[in-house]
Amino acid sequence: xxxxxxxxxxxxxxxxxxxxxxxxxxxxxxxxxxxxxxxxxxxxxxxxxxxxxxxxxxxxxxxxxxxxxxxxxxxxxxxxxx
Amino acid sequence: xxxxxxxxxxxxxxxxxxxxxxxxxxxxxxxxxxxxxxxxxxxxxxxxxxxxxxxxxxxxxxxxxxxxxxxxxxxxxxxxxxxxxxxxxxxxxxxxxxxxxxxxxxxxxxxxxxxxxxxxxxxxxxxxxxxxxxxxxxxxxxxxxxxxxxxxxxxxxxxxxxxxxxxxxxxxxxxxxxxxxxxxxxxxxxxxxxxxxxxxxxxxxxxxxxxxxxxxxxxxxxxxxxxxxxxxxxxxxxxxxxxxxxxxxxxxxxxxxxxxxxxxxxxxxxxxxxxxxxxxxxxxxxxxxxxxxxxxxxxxxxxxxxxxxxxxxxxxxxxxxxxxxxxxxxxxxxxxxxxxxxxxxxxxxxxxxxxxxxxxxxxxxxxxxxxxxxxxxxxxxxxxxxxxxxxxxxxxxxxxxxxxxxxxxxxxxxxxxxxxxxxxxxxxxxxxxxxxxxxxxxxxxxxxxxxxxxxxxxxxxxxxxxxxxxxxxxxxxxxxxxxxxxxxxxxxxxxxxxxxxxxxxxxxxxxxxxxxxxxxxxxxxxxxxxxxxxxxxxxxxxxxxxxxxxxxxxxxx
Numbered sequence: 031x032x033x034x035x036x037x038x039x040x041x042x043x044x045x046x047x048x049x050x051x052x053x054x055x056x057x058x059x060x061x062x063x064x065x066x067x068x069x070x071x072x073x074x075x076x077x078x079x080x081x082x083x084x085x086x087x088x089x090x091x092x093x094x095x096x097x098x099x100x101x102x103x104x105x106x107x108x109x110x111x112x
Numbered sequence: 113x114x115x116x117x118x119x120x121x122x123x124x125x126x127x128x129x130x131x132x133x134x135x136x137x138x139x140x141x142x143x144x145x146x147x148x149x150x151x152x153x154x155x156x157x158x159x160x161x162x163x164x165x166x167x168x169x170x171x172x173x174x175x176x177x178x179x180x181x182x183x184x185x186x187x188x189x190x191x192x193x194x195x196x197x198x199x200x201x202x203x204x205x206x207x208x209x210x211x212x213x214x215x216x217x218x219x220x221x222x223x224x225x226x227x228x229x230x231x232x233x234x235x236x237x238x239x240x241x242x243x244x245x246x247x248x249x250x251x252x253x254x255x256x257x258x259x260x261x262x263x264x265x266x267x268x269x270x271x272x273x274x275x276x277x278x279x280x281x282x283x284x285x286x287x288x289x290x291x292x293x294x295x296x297x298x299x300x301x302x303x304x305x306x307x308x309x310x311x312x313x314x315x316x317x318x319x320x321x322x323x324x325x326x327x328x329x330x331x332x333x334x335x336x337x338x339x340x341x342x343x344x345x346x347x348x349x350x351x352x353x354x355x356x357x358x359x360x361x362x363x364x365x366x367x368x369x370x371x372x373x374x375x376x377x378x379x380x381x382x383x384x385x386x387x388x389x390x391x392x393x394x395x396x397x398x399x400x401x402x403x404x405x406x407x408x409x410x411x412x413x414x415x416x417x418x419x420x421x422x423x424x425x426x427x428x429x430x431x432x433x434x435x436x437x438x439x440x441x442x443x444x445x446x447x448x449x450x451x452x453x454x455x456x457x458x459x460x461x462x463x464x465x466x467x468x469x470x471x472x473x474x475x476x477x478x479x480x481x482x483x484x485x486x487x488x489x490x491x492x493x494x495x496x497x498x499x500x501x502x503x504x505x506x507x508x509x510x511x512x513x514x515x516x517x518x519x520x521x522x523x524x525x526x527x528x529x530x531x532x533x534x535x536x537x538x539x540x541x542x543x544x545x546x547x548x549x550x551x552x553x554x555x556x557x558x559x560x561x562x563x564x565x566x567x568x569x570x571x572x573x574x575x576x577x578x579x580x581x582x583x584x585x586x587x588x589x590x591x592x593x594x595x596x597x598x599x600x601x602x603x604x605x606x607x608x609x610x611x612x613x614x615x616x617x618x619x620x621x622x623x624x625x626x627x628x629x630x631x632x633x634x635x636x637x638x639x640x641x642x643x644x645x646x647x648x649x650x651x652x653x654x655x656x657x658x659x660x661x662x663x664x665x666x667x668x669x
Contacts, residue, residue, distance in 0.1 A: 064204060
């Protein structure tokens with residue numbers, strides 16, 4: 031597994047959510063507001079984050095005003111890991 | 113003469129402090145009594161009157177799932193106007209595209225008023241300029257409830273059973289131009305007839321997360337329980353999709369007895385809820401969990417039961433229903449008084465001979481989930497291409513006749529005329545009858561159903577055609593069933609001149625973005641192909657079925 035949080039998130043998103051491993055995903059690319067990650071996949075993302083990093087993302091936080099990019103989500107994870 | 117406004121008012125008069133709806137919001141719960149509902153609704157009725165909106169005119173509601181949507185809906189009815197709920201704009205949908213959809217709706221439906229929230233006022237005004245049918249835009253935050261309203265004086269009381277009581281649209285540009293118009297009598301006949309089949313009483317508790325702009329949410333998950341005075345526990349689809357456990361928690365807490373779910377929700381709940389969110393839940397009060405509105409799969413029922421049996425879910429609670437807005441809601445119902453029939457049929461015979469023969473030992477077979485029997489006063493026939501009756505187990509088009517049929521597609525007499533043959537409504541769904549039970553096997557029309565929501569492929573193709581580098585008109589959209597998700601994945605295949613991989617990727621990304629922002633539909637796979645990859649029909653149209661087969665064959669190779 032990649033050591034870096036952002037890298038690990040990117041890999042999960044491209045392979046498991048977008049089903050397109052060849053796709054590059056920029057750290058500041060909008061995920062939720064753009065519809066790239068649709069609402070059906072948000073629970074999966076939260077489950078992955080909890081299982082992988084031991085960080086709980088509440089269902090009320092699954093919204094673009096809380097995080098909308100890989101960089102922002104990685105930031106939240108780092109903050110909560112402390 | 114009964115009508116919906118009178119029935120609602122009657123509930124208020126008899127027991128105003130009874131709770132009609134437990135409205136679960138993201139963090140809090142609102143207990144909506146009949147008093148609060150009807151006094152709130154009377155506020156909207158008064159505003160519509162002040163705005164000179166006439167009974168019989170259409171009022172479009174563009175509001176988030178919540179109290180204002182509910183009270184404005186009933187307010188329009190108390191005023192005798194015809195409410196039509198339009199899906200709310202989500203952040204990923206582009207405002208331009210939403211205005212375009214709204215303009216399409218306005219052009220055909222010709223509403224006299226639109227009720228929305230302040231954040232949306234600008235969008236709505238732009239889509240309904242001077243000279244359009246819209247004479248008033250009312251804002252939900254400016255409407256105040258009327259205490260102790262004189263309901264019998266309101267024009268809604270005088271509506272006849274044959275008058276149209278509401279319009280129901282599917283989403284997308286195509287769906288919004290085709291409003292299903294239903295009369296008071298049709299809705300009441302459905303509620304009465306279907307209610308009897310599922311033995312619905314005021315002792316039931318309905319739990320729903322379904323959106324109100326969809327027939328299943330509007331009728332089964334909203335109007336039926338209210339008209340039967342069964343308490344309704346209502347949450348928003350936005351909340352449920354982020355926390356599916358909320359449905360099960362609500363069933364346990366409120367002793368829920370009935371819910372309707374699209375097939376994908378069985379898989380979704382079974383696979384995405386943690387044990388800790390289910391601790392202590394008791395689902396034994398759930399007497400029917402009714403699968404409806406997209407193709408139903410036996411494995412979806414199985415995984416749902418396996419996951420929740422330990423929490424008291426009864427196997428006999430699993431039920432099925434075949435429904436459509438054109439029949440108000442239910443056409444058939446299965447699994448209430450006896451277990452849902454599972455018909456084991458021969459796969460080859462189904463595809464090659466178009467006959468659902470019971471499977472012989474050893475042959476490849478398919479488990480078909482029965483939709484049950486037609487509800488009283490709805491008759492079902494299976495017709496061949498020449499509209500002749502087919503024998504049992506032969507696949508044909510499902511046609512129906514009932515006392516709860518649509519009055520017509522609103523302001524679209526052309527579409528209404530096309531939808532009927534000899535007084536029978538042609539559903540466009542394919543299926544068969546066996547021992548009086550209806551089985552749905554597919555669709556005649558090109559329609560994608562994703563997560564229970566109807567999506568018209570032409571809307572997606574139109575959007576994808578707008579992307580630079582795509583040959584206009586050389587695009588196809590279709591659905592492919594995803595067994596794991598229990599619903600269809602949406603696929604777009606587009607022809608482009610370039611064979612540069614980087615450029616093709618850019619085109620694929622743009623198509624994804626354009627379609628999502630334009631339709632609120634997330635694409636699962638986008639494939640950019642060479643010119644002349646797509647099959648066309650002899651009349652030059654893109655052949656969706658043939659291209660879908662070609663795509664699947666290439667994927668399998």
